[in-house]
Amino acid sequence: MKRLLELLEEDSTLTVHELAVMLNMTDEEVAEQIRKLEHDGVINGYHALINWEKSNENYASALIELRVTPQKNVGFDDIAQQISRFPEVESVYLVSGGYDLMVCISAPTMQEVALFVQKRLATMDGIFSTATHFVLTRYKERNVNFNSPETRNDERGSNICD
Amino acid sequence: MIDYSTILNPQVQALKPSGIRRFFDIASEMDDVISLSIGEPDFTTPWHIREEGIRSLEKGKTWYSPNRGFEQLRTEISRYMDRRYGLVYDQKSQVLVTVGGSEAIDMALRALVCPGDEVIIVEPSFVCYDPLTRMAGGVPVSIATTEETKFRLTAAQLEAAITPKTKLLVLPFPSNPTGAVLRRKDLEEIAAVVRRHNLFVLSDEIYAELTYGSELHVSIAQMEGMQERTVVINGFSKTYAMTGWRLGFAVGPAEVIGQMTKLHQFGIMSAPTMAQYAAIEALKNGDSDIEYMREQYDMRRRLIVDRLNAMGLTCFEPEGAFYVFPSIKSTGLTSEEFCERLIYSHRVAVIPGSAFGECGNGYVRISYAYSIRNIQQALDRIEAFLQEL
Numbered sequence A: 001m002k003r004l005l006e007l008l009e010e011d012s013t014l015t016v017h018e019l020a021v022m023l024n025m026t027d028e029e030v031a032e033q034i035r036k037l038e039h040d041g042v043i044n045g046y047h048a049l050i051n052w053e054k055s056n057e058n059y060a061s062a063l064i065e066l067r068v069t070p071q072k073n074v075g076f077d078d079i080a081q082q083i084s085r086f087p088e089v090e091s092v093y094l095v096s097g098g099y100d101l102m103v104c105i106s107a108p109t110m111q112e113v114a115l116f117v118q119k120r121l122a123t124m125d126g127i128f129s130t131a132t133h134f135v136l137t138r139y140k141e142r143n144v145n146f147n148s149p150e151t152r153n154d155e156r157g158s159n160i161c162d
Numbered sequence B: 001m002i003d004y005s006t007i008l009n010p011q012v013q014a015l016k017p018s019g020i021r022r023f024f025d026i027a028s029e030m031d032d033v034i035s036l037s038i039g040e041p042d043f044t045t046p047w048h049i050r051e052e053g054i055r056s057l058e059k060g061k062t063w064y065s066p067n068r069g070f071e072q073l074r075t076e077i078s079r080y081m082d083r084r085y086g087l088v089y090d091q092k093s094q095v096l097v098t099v100g101g102s103e104a105i106d107m108a109l110r111a112l113v114c115p116g117d118e119v120i121i122v123e124p125s126f127v128c129y130d131p132l133t134r135m136a137g138g139v140p141v142s143i144a145t146t147e148e149t150k151f152r153l154t155a156a157q158l159e160a161a162i163t164p165k166t167k168l169l170v171l172p173f174p175s176n177p178t179g180a181v182l183r184r185k186d187l188e189e190i191a192a193v194v195r196r197h198n199l200f201v202l203s204d205e206i207y208a209e210l211t212y213g214s215e216l217h218v219s220i221a222q223m224e225g226m227q228e229r230t231v232v233i234n235g236f237s238k239t240y241a242m243t244g245w246r247l248g249f250a251v252g253p254a255e256v257i258g259q260m261t262k263l264h265q266f267g268i269m270s271a272p273t274m275a276q277y278a279a280i281e282a283l284k285n286g287d288s289d290i291e292y293m294r295e296q297y298d299m300r301r302r303l304i305v306d307r308l309n310a311m312g313l314t315c316f317e318p319e320g321a322f323y324v325f326p327s328i329k330s331t332g333l334t335s336e337e338f339c340e341r342l343i344y345s346h347r348v349a350v351i352p353g354s355a356f357g358e359c360g361n362g363y364v365r366i367s368y369a370y371s372i373r374n375i376q377q378a379l380d381r382i383e384a385f386l387q388e389l
Helices: A002-010 A016-023 A027-039 A077-084 A110-121 B010-014 B021-028 B047-058 B071-085 B100-112 B129-135 B155-161 B184-196 B254-267 B273-285 B287-310 B335-346 B372-388
Strands: A060-068 A089-094 A101-107 A127-134 B095-098 B118-123 B139-144 B166-171 B200-204 B230-235 B248-251 B364-367
Touching: A002 A016, A002 A027, A016 A027, A016 B287, A060 A110, A077 A089, A077 A101, A101 A110, A110 A127, B010 B129, B021 B335, B047 B273, B071 B095, B071 B248, B071 B273, B095 B100, B095 B254, B100 B129, B100 B166, B100 B200, B100 B230, B100 B248, B100 B254, B118 B129, B129 B139, B139 B155, B155 B184, B166 B184, B230 B254, B248 B254, B287 B372, B335 B364, B335 B372
Parallel strands: B118 B139, B118 B166, B166 B200, B200 B230
Antiparallel strands: A060 A101, A060 A127, A089 A101, B095 B248, B230 B248
């Protein structure tokens, strides 16, 4: 099960048959496991990993630290859910340390990111401070090293007798 | 004008250049070639191992090491042989650290072979045994293994190749290029023949850790009475993805290792110092790296065998190394023709089996030391190529 998840996490375009061969399982077994993992909410989507800096599209993103007042009974859940509803928000984490919520957001421009923080986030009830960190460059994302000289070229092959 | 052919050693001039080179040359001049031709890991050396190499430089460890290699490394090698195979070697006299497995092969052949001695070479195999045997004054005698016996050497084949002049058996398993392995039973039978004829064995086990399935690699030195008549060669290149560090080792009887060390000290001095520091870390803390890489190779191996069989290139299931050796006989082409047409028409580079001995004709070597994405794309092209034949 863990191997299957690891393989899919690395490349979700692998077919059921390919996965089955690699894992020494039958196609049916793999299909059934995937169905179950999806049903149980373990697998929640299959996405492409995009380096927006390389595309010609406008793209800005930021990590925002939020300090919030936990509410009675629901703690941080309510406010986290409210924040999650904005389409600009890519992820929301409750974290330990000097602040409570870490929110990752993206928008076409830095200005739009800033406006979103000012108008939408900072004004929400229960939020008493924000600290916005704009992302300048992404070096590594989800285990993939963007621009790493090690992964760019296959420099092997100069050897004749291996 | 100097006529260099009269100056150069005729024996060296007579050596055939490696058959692999031609395809690298073709591939390097074309764009958009997908290669499945390379015989080295696609992984970079695990970071904790690289770091030890770097640290040694930072500390200014830039001197020669002792000729045999650092004692600490020899100790770790000897521990490894014990924990992995139950073979005990004295790190002071029975271990030699070399510049890659290749140097160890050369030193062993030169230390053992007398002029006219016959050296049995199991083919298809890595290209260096034949020329190095010749340069040591020996006479290579090849045994052609076949797909019918899973490219394993059989005791009967060995028996049939032995003459009064036979000195040494070169045993290259897990095999480059076939991916064949020898299991304990095969080794027991071969060992019996070796003992009966009083032969010596050079066992090139560089791919030992890349053995798939539930059974681990077994060394012929583990067979009864064989440790005293075997030099085992292994190294760090394939096991820890350390090809560029150039580090291998030989273990065997003190008498043989002693003579090899003499040659090594005259010709090489000592293996690279920083590489040895990195290797100590590899042996101490690298077991999980081996495990990780083996699992990755194993998944690719299954994938590639399945696809090749599905497209009609029947493929013996390799159990070791990182190569598959499918038969291309159904295409009616020779290995060379197949590879040449494939690269020119569909830009995929694989190596003709004939580069690894005559008996490799009718096969090609495909390496899976590549990412899955790369393998898939190359296989798509090979499939299209087959359909157009």
